[in-house]
Amino acid sequence: MRIVIRNGLSWLDADKKAPTYLNIEGDLIREQTDRLPEGDVVLDAGDGYVIPGFIDIHLHGGGGHDFMEATPEAFRSATEHHLLHGTTALCPTSVSATVESLRAFLNAHRRAMADPDLRVRLLGAHLEGPLLSERRRGAHDLSVVKSAELTAFETVLQEFPLIRRVTAAPEWPGICALASRHVPEGVQFSMGHSEARGEEIDRAVTAGFTSVTHLFNAMSSYGDHLGIKAPGLAEKALMDDRVYVELIGDLVHVPADMFLWAYRNKTAEKMMLVTDALSAAGAPAGTAAIGAGSERMELEIREAAYLKGTETLAGSVVSADQLVRNAVKIGIPFRDAVKMLTETPAKLLGVDRFLGRLDPGMGADIVILDRELQVRHVICRGNLIR
Numbered sequence: 266m267r268i269v270i271r272n273g274l275s276w277l278d279a280d281k282k283a284p285t286y287l288n289i290e291g292d293l294i295r296e297q298t299d300r301l302p303e304g305d306v307v308l309d310a311g312d313g314y315v316i317p318g319f320i321d322i323h324l325h326g327g328g329g330h331d332f333m334e335a336t337p338e339a340f341r342s343a344t345e346h347h348l349l350h351g352t353t354a355l356c357p358t359s360v361s362a363t364v365e366s367l368r369a370f371l372n373a374h375r376r377a378m379a380d381p382d383l384r385v386r387l388l389g390a391h392l393e394g395p396l397l398s399e400r401r402r403g404a405h406d407l408s409v410v411k412s413a414e415l416t417a418f419e420t421v422l423q424e425f426p427l428i429r430r431v432t433a434a435p436e437w438p439g440i441c442a443l444a445s446r447h448v449p450e451g452v453q454f455s456m457g458h459s460e461a462r463g464e465e466i467d468r469a470v471t472a473g474f475t476s477v478t479h480l481f482n483a484m485s486s487y488g489d490h491l492g493i494k495a496p497g498l499a500e501k502a503l504m505d506d507r508v509y510v511e512l513i514g515d516l517v518h519v520p521a522d523m524f525l526w527a528y529r530n531k532t533a534e535k536m537m538l539v540t541d542a543l544s545a546a547g548a549p550a551g552t553a554a555i556g557a558g559s560e561r562m563e564l565e566i567r568e569a570a571y572l573k574g575t576e577t578l579a580g581s582v583v584s585a586d587q588l589v590r591n592a593v594k595i596g597i598p599f600r601d602a603v604k605m606l607t608e609t610p611a612k613l614l615g616v617d618r619f620l621g622r623l624d625p626g627m628g629a630d631i632v633i634l635d636r637e638l639q640v641r642h643v644i645c646r647g648n649l650i651r
């Protein structure tokens with residue numbers, strides 16, 4: 266199918282109506298042009314913003330389903346919910362789980378990649394845990410974190426080349442050597458759920474860790490360490506220019522002033538917005554959970570998801586378009602808000618030659634937002650979704 270988009274505003278320069286026409290052929294952006302090309306569908310952007318599709322590298326589910334359910338239905342429902350809100354590419358994310366549960370999740374991911382009914386672009390799995398700090402585990406199951414083993418985890422890494430990201434605590438014994446073995450294979454390592462300080466973090470960056478998972482949440486901060494004052498992971502993430510950070514932009518996990526502080530410090534070049542969304546995102550109100558089977562934890566949904574009966578935050582209930590509106594609301598320029606959900610995560614994962622911008626030859630993943638930044642149209646892999 267050939268789609269032509271007209272009357273769109275460029276996300277890079279809101280006052281300039283450029284490109285006048287965006288010509289999509291098959292699953293690629295073919296050209297930006299001044300004259301109306303031929304197309305099967307002409308989509309009127311109605312003076313809305315034409316932007317690249319959102320890339321969410323950290324989310325557990327949506328539409329009432331968690332990826333850990335490991336069924337085709339869970340993958341379809343969760344991805345469809347986020348796709349309708351403009352997320353055209355994503356990394357299904359696990360919670361800390363036994364090796365058997367991780368295998369079930371990864372096998373389901375593998376099947377989903379061949380599922381003709383799945384309309385989103387899967388970028389590979391993100392394993393969040395189980396190699397995490399017990400103290401900073403957040404909503405992750407303590408017994409699973411306690412019994413996790415590095416060698417068993419590496420077996421899973423070797424078995425499933427579709428694993429794209431790993432969140433681990435850099436202080437876990439042996440994790441730096443493990444990272445340096447698997448970074449060359451294209452696995453991206455992220456520091457998170459961690460008590461690490463000072464030099465432990467430097468060692469992890471040298472070993473190949475390139476990002477920090479949900480900055481400010483579930484991590485160490487400045488204090489005493491081995492008898493001396495040392496920065497924690499939160500401060501190291503802000504100080505080290507090599508390190509990318511993800512931030513949960515629901516304005517619950519991180520208050521607005523700290524969100525802005527992180528943005529000013531890291532800039533949109535090194536900061537990414539993630540939803541860390543749970544099954545409850547877009548699901549009818551009622552009982553909610555994170556994970557599945559024996560790792561399932563009951564949640565309470567308020568303005569975000571909390572572990573039942575506690576004040577422990579477990580994840581968000583937002584979608585990516587809300588993150589853009591939140592960022593703009595607190596004063597971040599629109600183009601940077603978009604960049605933190607498109608070009609920057611594409612760079613982190615090494616897919617920026619194909620995704621995250623609207624240049625000719627790139628994948629046809631496009632979102633059209635109206636002037637209130639609500640999603641009007643979504644195109645994914647050249648297909649008009651809405």
Ligand SMILES: [Zn+2]
Pocket residue numbers: 323324325358393541580
């Ligand atoms: Zn998460």
